[in-house]
Amino acid sequence: MECQECHQRPATVHLTKVINGDKTEVHVCEQCAKEKGYGESSFSLNDLLSGLFNFDHASSLGNGTAPSSTPPAQQLQCPKCGITYQEFTRIGKFGCAECYKTFDDKLNPIFRRVHSGNTEHNGKIPKREGGNLHLRKEVEQKKHLLHQLIEKEEFEEAAKVRDQIRKLDKQLQNEQGGDG
Amino acid sequence: MMSLQNFMNEAISPWMKEEGPDSDIVLSSRIRLARNFAQVTFPIIAKEEDLKPILDFFDQEFAHQSFKEYKNFELVPMNNLKPIEKRVLVEKHLISPHLAEQSDHSAALISENEQISVMINEEDHLRIQLYYPGFQLEQALKRASELDDWLEEKINYAFDEKRGYLTACPTNVGTGMRASVMMHLPALAMTQQVNRMIPAINQLGLVVRGIYGEGSEALGNIFQISNQITLGKSEDDIVEDLQSVVRQLIDQERRARDTLMQRSGLQLEDRVFRSYGVLKNSRIIESKEAAKCLSDVRLGIDLGFIKNISNNILNELMILTQPGFLQQYAQETLTPDQRDIRRASLIRERIQLEKQ
Numbered sequence: 001m002e003c004q005e006c007h008q009r010p011a012t013v014h015l016t017k018v019i020n021g022d023k024t025e026v027h028v029c030e031q032c033a034k035e036k037g038y039g040e041s042s043f044s045l046n047d048l049l050s051g052l053f054n055f056d057h058a059s060s061l062g063n064g065t066a067p068s069s070t071p072p073a074q075q076l077q078c079p080k081c082g083i084t085y086q087e088f089t090r091i092g093k094f095g096c097a098e099c100y101k102t103f104d105d106k107l108n109p110i111f112r113r114v115h116s117g118n119t120e121h122n123g124k125i126p127k128r129e130g131g132n133l134h135l136r137k138e139v140e141q142k143k144h145l146l147h148q149l150i151e152k153e154e155f156e157e158a159a160k161v162r163d164q165i166r167k168l169d170k171q172l173q174n175e176q177g178g179d180g
Numbered sequence: 181m182m183s184l185q186n187f188m189n190e191a192i193s194p195w196m197k198e199e200g201p202d203s204d205i206v207l208s209s210r211i212r213l214a215r216n217f218a219q220v221t222f223p224i225i226a227k228e229e230d231l232k233p234i235l236d237f238f239d240q241e242f243a244h245q246s247f248k249e250y251k252n253f254e255l256v257p258m259n260n261l262k263p264i265e266k267r268v269l270v271e272k273h274l275i276s277p278h279l280a281e282q283s284d285h286s287a288a289l290i291s292e293n294e295q296i297s298v299m300i301n302e303e304d305h306l307r308i309q310l311y312y313p314g315f316q317l318e319q320a321l322k323r324a325s326e327l328d329d330w331l332e333e334k335i336n337y338a339f340d341e342k343r344g345y346l347t348a349c350p351t352n353v354g355t356g357m358r359a360s361v362m363m364h365l366p367a368l369a370m371t372q373q374v375n376r377m378i379p380a381i382n383q384l385g386l387v388v389r390g391i392y393g394e395g396s397e398a399l400g401n402i403f404q405i406s407n408q409i410t411l412g413k414s415e416d417d418i419v420e421d422l423q424s425v426v427r428q429l430i431d432q433e434r435r436a437r438d439t440l441m442q443r444s445g446l447q448l449e450d451r452v453f454r455s456y457g458v459l460k461n462s463r464i465i466e467s468k469e470a471a472k473c474l475s476d477v478r479l480g481i482d483l484g485f486i487k488n489i490s491n492n493i494l495n496e497l498m499i500l501t502q503p504g505f506l507q508q509y510a511q512e513t514l515t516p517d518q519r520d521i522r523r524a525s526l527i528r529e530r531i532q533l534e535k536q
Contacts, residue, residue, distance in 0.1 A: 081221045093303070096221040097338035097346045100353075107343075107350075111411055114351050116385055118412020121344025123355040124325065126337045133341055 005032035078102040132175050139168045184529045187509055192496055193272060193294035193311075199492075200314015204482050205430050207362040207402065207495055209317045210273075211324035214347045214356035215306040215331075216338040222348040223282070223301045231285035231301050238300055242289055247330050248323075250291035258286040264513070267504030273311070278302055296327065303348050304356075306331070315426065317359055317419050325415070344411065354411030359419050361426050362391065364494065366401040366479045367436035368429070374403070377429075385409040386425055391498065400471035400498055405429070441483065452480030460531055465524040470501050489534045497530060 003011045009029035076085040083095035085103055094100065100107070111119045125133050142165045149158035200206070216222060220230050235257070243255040258266065258279065266280040275288050279302045289298040299307040308331070310324040338346040345356035352358070368374045378388045387408050390398040405426065407418045440448050455476035458465070465473075478494035480486040499505060501523045507514050510522055 081225055083225065091224070092350070093224050093348045094222060094346070094350070095225045097216065097218055097340070100340055100343055100346050110350055111343075111353070115354070115409045115411040118354075118409065120342050120412060121340075121354045122412050123344060123357075123414040123418075124328075126332050126339050126345075127329065128332060128336055 001027055003027065003029035003032050005029070076102060076106075132172055135168055135172050135175070139165055139172070142168065184509075184526065185533060188496065188500065188530075191268075191272075191500060191505060191508075193274075195293050195295040195311060195313055196495060197492065198313045200312060200316050202430055203314035204491070205364055205433055206315035206426065207313075207364060209312045209315060209320045210358075210360045210362075211310050211317070211320045212358045212360075213306075213308040213324055213328055214304040214345065214352045214358075215308060215328070215335075216346060216348070217305045218336040218338045220305065223286075223303060223305065224348055226301075228285065234305055235285045235287055235300055238287065238289055238298075241334050242298075242331075247291075247296075247327060250293065250296050250327075252292045253289050253296075254292070256288045256290060258288075259283040264504055264507050267502075268508050271499055271502040271504045274309075275299055276302060276307070279307075298331070304352070315361065315430070317361065317423055317426075321359065321415060321419050351408075352410050355413070355415050355418065357410055357415055357418060358406050359422050360404050360406035361422070363403050363405060363426070363429060363433075364401060364475065364478060365403055365429065365433050366475050367440055368433050369398070369401040370440065371436050373432070373436060374398075377432075381405065381425060382408075384421065384425060386422060399468065400475040400494065402475075402498065437479075437483065448483070449480075449485050452476050452483070452485045456480065456486060459527050461528075462524045464520045465527065466520050467501060467503075467523065470523055470527065471498065474498060489531070493530070493534075497527060500526060500530070 001011045003009050004026070005028050009031065011027035012030055013026075013028050013033040015026040015028075077083070078095055078099045079102065080098035081095035083099060085106065088094060088099065088103060094103075108119045125137065127134075142161055146158055146161045146165065149155075149161060196208070200209070217234060220226065220234065223231060239255050242253055245253050247253070256269075258275075261269075266275070269275045269288070270277055270280050272294070274290055274294060274297045276299065279286055279288065279299045282301060286299075286301040289300065290296065295311050297309045299309070308324060308328060310320055310327060312320045312323075340346055344354040347353050347356050365374055368377070374388075381388055385408050387406050389404045389406070391400065391402040391404060405422065407422055409418070413421075455473035458469070459473045459477060474494045474497050477486060477489070478491065481489055481491045481493070500509075503514075503519055506519050506522045506526065509526065510518075514522060
């Protein structure tokens with residue numbers, strides 16, 4: 001099989017990508033794999049994903065052993081639990097909450113793939129650990145509402161919302177002051 | 181030996197005996213929340229000194245407590261259980277196979293009616309599970325969230341403003357929530373429509389699995405449908421999206437049943453009664469065949485072919501004829517061949533009970 005990128009060298013790197021059930025196969029030579037970014041990180045990423053979802057074709061990744069050049073990213077290590085980035089990609093699991101901070105720079109592409117392009121939380125906020133996030137989210141929502149009301153020229157309602165925002169802002173300032 | 185009636189009373193979770201909305205097609209609704217303690221390493225790499233305090237804490241704070249209508253939580257440590265007992269809990273969906281494999285410092289906190297089970301030191305420190313009969317996802321979410329708040333009064337959760345609830349696996353981060361429904365879709369399966377629908381359902385960020393979770397077969401035409409995405413969408417939105425797909429599946433299944441009845445009513449009736457005959461008469465039956473026949477009989481009850489049999493016979497017998505339960509009922513370890521014999525006699529006995 002020839003490389004589908006350069007159509008010259010034989011394809012030695014075979015990838016199966018599955019995104020939300022859509023399966024695409026990539027057959028390229030080592031050089032093109034590096035150029036097109038099918039390098040180390042995307043191998044471990046795919047490896048990780050296939051491990052996560054128990055895809056049958058996980059084995060199809062196996063034959064092209066990942067190019068062995070190890071970028072420094074692989075040496076990141078979580079100061080709390082000691083897990084390295086490489087271990088994380090191999091087992092597909094974080095070791096502790098701190099890992100999320102340690103590997104933060106590397107996580108967006110992973111989350112995007114797993115969660116259909118999403119990288120940030122948009123749901124429930126716990127009462128204790130959430131701090132004043134509740135208040136801040138509420139202010140955000142009210143500001144959004146305020147814009148909508150102004151656009152619709154519902155000024156009376158808008159004035160009410162504006163006052164609510166002021167009150168919340170004050171509350172926020174007080175809380176932040178109180179926390180030191 | 182215990183009578184089947186008594187055994188069943190204990191074996192079938194009290195909540196399962198209740199009927200819920202659309203329970204002719206949706207057997208149960210479940211919400212699962214993954215949570216972790218902020219300062220403790222996750223169970224996969226944690227040491228004894230990390231995990232034991234969590235278990236002790238639950239024993240002190242939550243064992244024998246009640247939350248709303250869920251009374252008298254019992255803490256069940258995994259290392260106190262025999263393999264068969266663990267298997268029974270897995271078959272009742274009260275614990276995961278993963279938890280059953282962990283022994284030291286793992287446990288489940290289970291409410292008396294078995295609607296709530298909090299798994300402790302599974303892949304995450306906590307896996308909060310709540311079941312409702314029938315199609316009641318919204319209600320389940322509301323209660324699960326209240327239960328989560330109640331636990332949080334005493335726990336500092338691992339939470340990050342940007343990423344949400346932090347979990348061991350990247351597939352659970354954000355809401356940490358997996359919402360799922362168990363559906364009986366015999367007409368869609370018979371007409372080969374399910375297989376065509378699955379890719380479309382996957383496209384919507386939902387997953388279709390068999391009755392015992394990941395990788396398991398859709399035994400008895402029972403399918404589990406759940407959300408794949410946990411990050412970037414709110415809990416309400418996730419549940420709403422799942423609900424709308426479930427509603428469509430309910431409609432499609434009802435339509436497929438109507439069509440089958442109109443076009444091949446007699447063949448359908450024949451199939452139902454043949455399966456009924458097998459269940460009533462067989463002396464040896466393996467689990468796959470039992471599941472298929474149970475699905476047919478349940479459909480026959482829904483369509484009015486079979487009367488005088490309660491419609492939760494499928495839900496009950498799907499659980500009671502699993503290896504763990506069969507062995508618990510027999511009070512001994514059984515080989516697969518012996519199980520097939522026991523399974524047949526248990527089903528016959530169960531059908532006999534209906535006639536009394």
